[in-house]
Amino acid sequence: MHVSDAPVGSRELTTERRKPAAAAAARSFPLRYAGRTVIALGAHPDDIELGVGGSIAALSAAGTRVVMAICSVPADYETRVAEAGAAAAILGAELRVLMPGGCRRIEDIKTYQLVGLLDEMVRDLRPAAILTHGPTDFHRDHVAVFNACLSTQRLQPFDFYSYLPTMCRPVPVPFQPRAYIDISGTIDRKMAAIAAHHSQFYSRGITYEMYRDFARINGRMVGVEYAEGLDISRIIFS
Amino acid sequence: MHVSDAPVGSRELTTERRKPAAAAAARSFPLRYAGRTVIALGAHPDDIELGVGGSIAALSAAGTRVVMAICSVPADYETRVAEAGAAAAILGAELRVLMPGGCRRIEDIKTYQLVGLLDEMVRDLRPAAILTHGPTDFHRDHVAVFNACLSTQRLQPFDFYSYLPTMCRPVPVPFQPRAYIDISGTIDRKMAAIAAHHSQFYSRGITYEMYRDFARINGRMVGVEYAEGLDISRIIFS
Amino acid sequence: MHVSDAPVGSRELTTERRKPAAAAAARSFPLRYAGRTVIALGAHPDDIELGVGGSIAALSAAGTRVVMAICSVPADYETRVAEAGAAAAILGAELRVLMPGGCRRIEDIKTYQLVGLLDEMVRDLRPAAILTHGPTDFHRDHVAVFNACLSTQRLQPFDFYSYLPTMCRPVPVPFQPRAYIDISGTIDRKMAAIAAHHSQFYSRGITYEMYRDFARINGRMVGVEYAEGLDISRIIFS
Amino acid sequence: MHVSDAPVGSRELTTERRKPAAAAAARSFPLRYAGRTVIALGAHPDDIELGVGGSIAALSAAGTRVVMAICSVPADYETRVAEAGAAAAILGAELRVLMPGGCRRIEDIKTYQLVGLLDEMVRDLRPAAILTHGPTDFHRDHVAVFNACLSTQRLQPFDFYSYLPTMCRPVPVPFQPRAYIDISGTIDRKMAAIAAHHSQFYSRGITYEMYRDFARINGRMVGVEYAEGLDISRIIFS
Amino acid sequence: MHVSDAPVGSRELTTERRKPAAAAAARSFPLRYAGRTVIALGAHPDDIELGVGGSIAALSAAGTRVVMAICSVPADYETRVAEAGAAAAILGAELRVLMPGGCRRIEDIKTYQLVGLLDEMVRDLRPAAILTHGPTDFHRDHVAVFNACLSTQRLQPFDFYSYLPTMCRPVPVPFQPRAYIDISGTIDRKMAAIAAHHSQFYSRGITYEMYRDFARINGRMVGVEYAEGLDISRIIFS
Amino acid sequence: MHVSDAPVGSRELTTERRKPAAAAAARSFPLRYAGRTVIALGAHPDDIELGVGGSIAALSAAGTRVVMAICSVPADYETRVAEAGAAAAILGAELRVLMPGGCRRIEDIKTYQLVGLLDEMVRDLRPAAILTHGPTDFHRDHVAVFNACLSTQRLQPFDFYSYLPTMCRPVPVPFQPRAYIDISGTIDRKMAAIAAHHSQFYSRGITYEMYRDFARINGRMVGVEYAEGLDISRIIFS
DSSP: OOSOOSOOOTHHHHGGGGSOHHHHHHTOHHHHTTTSEEEEEESSTTHHHHHHHHHHHHHHHTTOEEEEEEOOOOSOHHHHHHHHHHHHHHHTOEEEESSOSSOOOGGGSOHHHHHHHHHHHHHHHOOSEEEEOOTTOSSHHHHHHHHHHHHHGGGSOOEEEEEOOOOSSOOOOOOOOSEEEEOTTTHHHHHHHHHTOTTTTGGGTOOOTHHHHHHHHHHHHHTSSOEEEEEEEEEEEO | OOSOOSOOOTHHHHGGGGSOHHHHHHTOHHHHTTTSEEEEEESSTTHHHHHHHHHHHHHHHTTOEEEEEEOOOOSOHHHHHHHHHHHHHHHTOEEEESSOSSOOOGGGSOHHHHHHHHHHHHHHHOOSEEEEOOTTOSSHHHHHHHHHHHHHGGGSOOEEEEEOOOOSSOOOOOOOOSEEEEOTTTHHHHHHHHHTOTTTTGGGTOOOTHHHHHHHHHHHHHTSSOEEEEEEEEEEEO | OOSOOSOOOTHHHHGGGGSOHHHHHHTOHHHHTTTSEEEEEESSTTHHHHHHHHHHHHHHHTTOEEEEEEOOOOSOHHHHHHHHHHHHHHHTOEEEESSOSSOOOGGGSOHHHHHHHHHHHHHHHOOSEEEEOOTTOSSHHHHHHHHHHHHHGGGSOOEEEEEOOOOSSOOOOOOOOSEEEEOTTTHHHHHHHHHTOTTTTGGGTOOOTHHHHHHHHHHHHHTSSOEEEEEEEEEEEO | OOSOOSOOOTHHHHGGGGSOHHHHHHTOHHHHTTTSEEEEEESSTTHHHHHHHHHHHHHHHTTOEEEEEEOOOOSOHHHHHHHHHHHHHHHTOEEEESSOSSOOOGGGSOHHHHHHHHHHHHHHHOOSEEEEOOTTOSSHHHHHHHHHHHHHGGGSOOEEEEEOOOOSSOOOOOOOOSEEEEOTTTHHHHHHHHHTOTTTTGGGTOOOTHHHHHHHHHHHHHTSSOEEEEEEEEEEEO | OOSOOSOOOTHHHHGGGGSOHHHHHHTOHHHHTTTSEEEEEESSTTHHHHHHHHHHHHHHHTTOEEEEEEOOOOSOHHHHHHHHHHHHHHHTOEEEESSOSSOOOGGGSOHHHHHHHHHHHHHHHOOSEEEEOOTTOSSHHHHHHHHHHHHHGGGSOOEEEEEOOOOSSOOOOOOOOSEEEEOTTTHHHHHHHHHTOTTTTGGGTOOOTHHHHHHHHHHHHHTSSOEEEEEEEEEEEO | OOSOOSOOOTHHHHGGGGSOHHHHHHTOHHHHTTTSEEEEEESSTTHHHHHHHHHHHHHHHTTOEEEEEEOOOOSOHHHHHHHHHHHHHHHTOEEEESSOSSOOOGGGSOHHHHHHHHHHHHHHHOOSEEEEOOTTOSSHHHHHHHHHHHHHGGGSOOEEEEEOOOOSSOOOOOOOOSEEEEOTTTHHHHHHHHHTOTTTTGGGTOOOTHHHHHHHHHHHHHTSSOEEEEEEEEEEEO
């Protein structure tokens, strides 16, 4: 299974630590967006926390304005908005509900209206990045949000990332990250933000420890304790 | 993130247990191959254990003859064959080295010669199934073994499965299982068989706990503690 | 075009027959589900028969309860339900119409409502497997049914198979089977069940012999006279 | 399963026949290449006949020079070249062996040398089209020939088609045609050309009727009795 | 970066010119459809011109009836229909609006109704080819039109091509042509037809010179000055 | 073709310019790697300049050490190394030849030896990023280099990018960028570096202006004059 027979010394594992702080900063995800706005977008409450809770906590800690935008709340409006608000507070982000005021379904509006809601938010916030669902998700609403986001790109270039398929009950679908973000320092806040969705997990006897396993495996891929893995549709460098 | 708003009671989680033993047996992976021969095929020592060690232990416990076939040993021949033999013993399987007698590289022979080695083994063992690497693996030798196995299919139909990319140092590549095999009862033997490759892991300070995480996540996908996930090229039902 | 130059003797072709009955049973598709329930799901009448009529006949003959579930009947409600009932009787299966009582279109309801209909059926029947359309089908309703089935998986793990794109007038789309099921013993019942859809084929002068050709080619792939080929999203082994 | 409920009259099925001869000629595959040269390229003897025997017969009948180019003969050189010559004569084509003079393997030369052989032939023949294996074939030699052909394109633009995976013993691999060529008039010559490979089929008890089934299914897709289906890498229109 | 070291003489670059006129005609896109009808189909005004304006001009100049069919006009009905009519006149084509009489959205009707509109047009015009959007487009309406066209194929076989994702503000999505059509003689008419959509480009300060760059790059791929690149779902040869 | 009907004002086009310098720096490709080492890797001379010449010039101008590593020189060793050296000087980078001392082919060594050469370089340079060929390239040597790079990742995590298929004579293959790097300030140096390969372009009458067209189209995708587009296998954020 090994690729080379030559023994690989411990040098590989320790060199990274000796990098000067400046160089390390240059590859920081939070610093890339410091002083700017990032939109974390999800179809429903708890999607964002499951997908990118650790990255959001890191971004807001570094001075990025993060808007957690939920498209719709399909049931238990008051409870779920309150839970989402608590989770956003834990992560240091603002909460928005794009279809507010009561229980709504994404399918209640047309695709072009959903694009319109995103357009409005993009014109308002001028985001440097949007983090949302990906095209291989098993949930049609999640795919619809990704597709609407594709269209919104015509207004303005922004970094466009997708997070893994989110689910409280597991449904296997393919997902392969391209961007790895170290969340070793914020994994606990991520888990706490998920836990804030008490009505979805604790009160139904559903565990979410699987998301810690995902983060540990992603971390192992890049030599840190915990990482979130994102797919990339577009990233823009000057 | 939920798909339906209706609460899903605990009935879902308990029904499976009440199935009669006969019905449960019908979906058993080991019983599917009981009394027959299964080939677990890997490019190099330790690949097979990382990929399907738990399934092999279950198969052999149920009376299946399992042949663990290693294509070549690229270095430390004596040590690595001894380790592979110890691992095979732990899993209850037979060990074969297809390019025996000393350190060899798969690239030392032509593709059609590798197909020839597999053909010879298939003619000898008449396997009901072959479990080997998949086409998306990051290691060229692994892909070469998969490709040779594709050709060997012309001799005789057999169930043809691929296991996840195996690595002692992680390299992310896409892999999405289609078959899930409960290894809750054999996870410890799997980990012990991996540990038998002392020269690859312990003596180089490399951990393999990541493979327990993979098994836990795969188990979660089908409601058991630990599972191995395989891709399927072909499965044959009468 | 051959892979190996060595002549391959007739031994390959005869060995399979000498297998003891017990071993053969272990790889039987009907026996895998004996005593349990399988849902064959189609968007409209005749889809199921074209896709998996032979497998259904084999399943029901072996004691599996098979429910043929049709999502909607878009026209000629009485005629088409009667034909579907006749076909189900030929195959030994029960018929259900998920949107009953008159002509309906799948697009008449929202995606989450379609998921809700499937959820209800899954809660009721606790299926060991669902066989339905695949994601590459040329017909949007077929793809919608596949997608809804993806979501229903969150309720309970079940084996999840897709059959080839079904059409009375041919539209070429990609489809590659992974599971092959011997239907040599039930091909005639499959063709009879298709013929029961008199209003779709005979009365419009449309032939369906192409489906016998598909079965013959699939059979050739695994050394039997006729087979149905299914793609696999997930298969679960204990 | 139907897409529209409206009955579709017989008008659809008869209109095509009333087209004037000139219009029909414009969409003719043979006439597209009349007076020019087409290369049918295969890794080994019999590949070309299985893949595009019917199209070759139609091309040569219409005045196209067709060169059937076999890369190598891996065994039984005299016999197989004689059979290939007989098949070429049946189809009205010229035979070339790119690695002539005795049994050779494609892997005996480097990839750039294989590209060199194709380059030489392309410089010599200035083909309007090349028909060869595709990238999803199960046989490594077939894929190698396709890849070499990809590189040869840099010398000169030509129409570049791939035929289905060819095999005397079946190995399922994905293949979806994009171009359909009516071979109703030449199916018998195709079957006769395959039969000329007596050492591969008749003398080993292997049938090739499956290829007639493929042609019938492909024909059904475009409303003719028999068709060959090709994938297209590039087709050039002035 | 070169594939072969051998110098490639100028012979390659000049041979094509010496072909007799008859042979050249045989590979002509316009002559393939002369005397027949081609449908160029787009979701909204200006899509068709951006995608295949050059090919349409060449087709109509050679005597093909080209119908430019626009599914819907989402805003500024009078202005946009007038602009589309002017563009069609420049290209020598007829204009049709499938959802006429005022501003409409494709999502205002169901998928099966959209299929019905296309079916009606196909029954009326008996097209030899349809050129429309492709499945990877970033705009949901574009994908919906492609999908509806997939279904319409069941009525009658026709050549089925897709053009590149069209956009006035750029959104990157994958697209790889398979058919290249020389539009060196009609590039100016294409650019003029795009310019006719004054309300979309000039009056909003948006340039469309990018489409000239696309045509130049596509031309370079096949050795002409300008080309349009199309993907192919199906092309039918007699 | 537009996604929204609402007119999009000029605000979108001017906002970016008002960003403070600090924020702009955070998304700079050169600053991400300042003070570190980047390897630009190509199979042969001129590949790197065609693929990422503009990015290299920007990186070196910002203080990044860039090593341009050429695997082999297949012909005209002295001339081509001199040209490559001149190009590297123009771009401010160091030149390395991995198989030095005379004309060599990548196929002269085994895959594991090529991996070994890359491993050695990675151990020596500890790169923050590697930019090389991609997996869809039409040239087998290019794909081999990409594959070897995949394996080298096991030594150490690094950002891993692929550039578009490079060719002096065009061969169309799919490539879709995910990272866009503004090279408006270095496009002229890129073109000059390509021109330094006098023996490949000028002296054979081959133009390379197509690469300026690629850069202009990529620039248009993100609102700058010229950009290079890269695919991303992995990017690592702290």
